[in-house]
Amino acid sequence: MDKEITSDSFLDTCLSKCATNEYIQQIKKSLPPDHELIELANFFKVFGEHTRIRILSALYHHELCVCDLVEILGMTQSAVSHQLRVLRTSKIVKYRKEGKNVYYSLDDEHVYKLIDDGLEHVKESMVKK
Amino acid sequence: MDKEITSDSFLDTCLSKCATNEYIQQIKKSLPPDHELIELANFFKVFGEHTRIRILSALYHHELCVCDLVEILGMTQSAVSHQLRVLRTSKIVKYRKEGKNVYYSLDDEHVYKLIDDGLEHVKESMVKK
DNA sequence: ATTATATATGAATGTATGAACATATGAGTA
DNA sequence: TACTCATATGTTCATACATTCATATATAAT
Known part of the structure; x- marks a missing residue:
């Protein structure tokens, strides 16, 4: 979009x-x-939820399987899996199967950019207080 | 037989x-x-709602007062005002009062960047279908 | 073939929230 | 002052949705 x-x-x-x-x-x-x-x-909307943004933060640096995420988030496997489905459906994460495990990672560079910009904004507006 | x-x-x-x-x-x-x-x-989360993203899209190019937004969105003044409060509280829009009117605009560059990146991603993933 | 493991999913439930309605505030105007 | 206009807000209601529980699927191991 052009401004003005x-x-x-x-x-x-x-x-x-x-x-x-x-x-x-x-x-x-x-x-x-x-x-x-x-x-x-x-x-x-998919970014605007605590559990999902935690998942995305964890995947920011590492490809991880579901049980890794379960351990990192300290939540039930079911809850994590349900949220992963939302992320999958929205094309925000991608996944690959390897044996019994499924490895998730962020889908593309837009996802990284959005997290970067969002975090930057949040940190700035926290300083302002 | 049961197993544990x-x-x-x-x-x-x-x-x-x-x-x-x-x-x-x-x-x-x-x-x-x-x-x-x-x-x-x-x-x-604030970006993840239809009415609010429409408001932000309208404000992307123009500073607008509440009744302008009411007219553009075709919604009740109450609904618009409630959503503007959410946007205000989240520091996503800023406002200035001028007589009876209150003029809203996007708060900072991060907001523009997020909308740009989001729209770009959405358009790309629509093409893929 | 049977069992264990990793993940996915359907149903139920409590909570969050957007919109409508009614009303309040506050600033300009006659 | 009283009155109108622009905006804000409290309340109610219906819907959306995140989590839990139970169970299904799929792959590996024995």
């Missing part, structure tokens, strides 16, 4: 005038299509 | 095959502290 669509008048008007304001219509049209925004929200 | 399978014994066996306990401890220590991961999950 400038106008001179849309800011100082409100509801009664905005309803027919061409800039409001322009903004509506400039939004990404709704199915993309739904996908985007679903994508972020 | 304790979860402890299965974990021990798995550990010896997957990773040494020492290695697991090392990974545990390398994880970001839990309060950071909780903050991180909460941060992402």
Whole structure:
């Protein structure tokens, strides 16, 4: 997305005038299509959960099998497996089978970037307090 | 005939095959502290909701007041205002008051980067289908 | 073939939360 | 002052979802 669509008048008007304001219509049209925004929200939603973000943090540096994750997180195998399914379905992690074990790792570089940016933001906003 | 399978014994066996306990401890220590991961999950959670991501998309290009957003999203003022509070509390948007109006905008560059990376990932994974 | 191990999954349940409705606050205006 | 407009918030309700328990599947070992 490109930043900044400038106008001179849309800011100082409100509801009664905005309803027919061409800039409001322009903004509506400039939004990404709704199915993309739904996908985007679903994508972020997967990161927005404590257990899943812990799994992703653990996988950040290492490929790990399920029982490793169970041990690291201190949770039941079932709980971990259920969350891994969510991560798999969302294409945020990938996996390979090797004998009885299944090894998970982060899917692509977007996942790394998102974690990096998110952590950076969180650390900064913690300092501000 | 009944057999006893304790979860402890299965974990021990798995550990010896997957990773040494020492290695697991090392990974545990390398994880970001839990309060950071909780903050991180909460941060992402805010992006992971349809209405809020639509608000952020609209604010991506323009500072907008509440009634503008109401008009763009086609939702009740109450619903928009409630979600704006969530975004405010999470320091994802900032606001300034001007008379009766309150103007919202994205808080910092991290927010832009996250939306960019997220959208990029979503578009790519849609192409793959 | 039988048993053990590693992982996945279906069902049940309690909790979290988004939206609607009603109402409150607060700033401008007549 | 009273009144309107823009925004915020408390409450209720219905839905979503994370965890637990029980069980299924699949692979390896004996």
